[in-house]
Amino acid sequence: MDPDLASKLKPQYREVAVKETNGIPVLLNKQFLTGDNEKYRKMYNWMSRGYDLVETVVGRLKYGNTINNVRSANISKLEWRDNCSVLYVSIGTGRDLQFIPVTVNKKTLDIVGVDISMGMLKQCKKSYHKKLNLSLINCCAEDLPFNDNEFDIVFHVGGINFFNGKQLAINEMIRVAKKGTKILIADETADFIEKQYKKSNLTKNYFAGQTFDLHDLEAMIPNTVTEKTTELLWDDRFYCITFRK
Numbered sequence: 001m002d003p004d005l006a007s008k009l010k011p012q013y014r015e016v017a018v019k020e021t022n023g024i025p026v027l028l029n030k031q032f033l034t035g036d037n038e039k040y041r042k043m044y045n046w047m048s049r050g051y052d053l054v055e056t057v058v059g060r061l062k063y064g065n066t067i068n069n070v071r072s073a074n075i076s077k078l079e080w081r082d083n084c085s086v087l088y089v090s091i092g093t094g095r096d097l098q099f100i101p102v103t104v105n106k107k108t109l110d111i112v113g114v115d116i117s118m119g120m121l122k123q124c125k126k127s128y129h130k131k132l133n134l135s136l137i138n139c140c141a142e143d144l145p146f147n148d149n150e151f152d153i154v155f156h157v158g159g160i161n162f163f164n165g166k167q168l169a170i171n172e173m174i175r176v177a178k179k180g181t182k183i184l185i186a187d188e189t190a191d192f193i194e195k196q197y198k199k200s201n202l203t204k205n206y207f208a209g210q211t212f213d214l215h216d217l218e219a220m221i222p223n224t225v226t227e228k229t230t231e232l233l234w235d236d237r238f239y240c241i242t243f244r245k
């Protein structure tokens with residue numbers, strides 16, 4: 001494993017030989033590979049090869065440039081600067097990475113992306129590993145393998161609504177962020193899930209009967225953080241919660 005990445009890991013992972021697939025370390029805690037996590041891991045593994053194409057072609061036909069604009073609006077809320085360490089939880093195929101502000105020299109960023117789906121990570125690696133200083137790890141958001149206080153930027157887009165352990169994932173993002181870090185958590189609103197994911201032939205079987213309450217999620221952000229803000233974007237289809245550790 002790359003020594004820079006190894007230095008970010010908790011000591012117990014530094015000393016063992018970590019299994020890798022396609023050069024991506026696998027640190028999945030089986031305890032969290034049940035229920036919705038396992039269901040969506042399989043769904044994203046299956047969808048991974050077509051994910052970018054669907055968003056680029058179908059997303060564009062249906063919504064024009066709006067998805068890109070929403071991604072860019074989210075990402076620009078983070079405090080990007082040269083030479084910082086970045087953690088993207090549930091990086092997927094990495095589409096947001098193209099929206100890192102141009103004011104930052106991307107080559108100076110030390111970016112780590114994690115995801116429960118190896119399929120999504122493989123696609124991400126294909127698209128970005130030559131363009132960015134990017135390390136990927138296959139793990140669950142509920143059990144991040146990193147040291148406390150490790151990253152200057154921590155964010156998550158697009159999966160937490162149906163994580164098995166939303167509270168655990170939030171606690172983990174806070175734990176691995178350095179003191180003072182602005183953290184961002186964004187995903188689709190319940191309304192958009194009803195109108196889009198429960199209607200689309202591609203996804204309706206996976207989302208049948210699923211519900212999500214934004215207030216419940218907001219209540220999981222502990223009072224130890226500051227500057228807690230929730231914004232709704234794109235006519236209330238997307239929410240974005242930011243706060244500072």
Ligand SMILES: C[S@@+](CC[C@H](N)C(=O)[O-])C[C@H]1O[C@@H](n2cnc3c(N)ncnc32)[C@H](O)[C@@H]1O
Pocket residue numbers: 037040041044089090091092093094095096114115116117120139140141142156157158159162163164
């Ligand atoms: C809608 S996709 C979003 C991907 C990417 N963030 C984006 O905006 O394109 C949701 C992602 O969350 C990941 N995911 C789902 N449950 C997870 C979990 N418990 N831990 C880590 N990642 C998870 C999926 O594998 C998938 O890549």
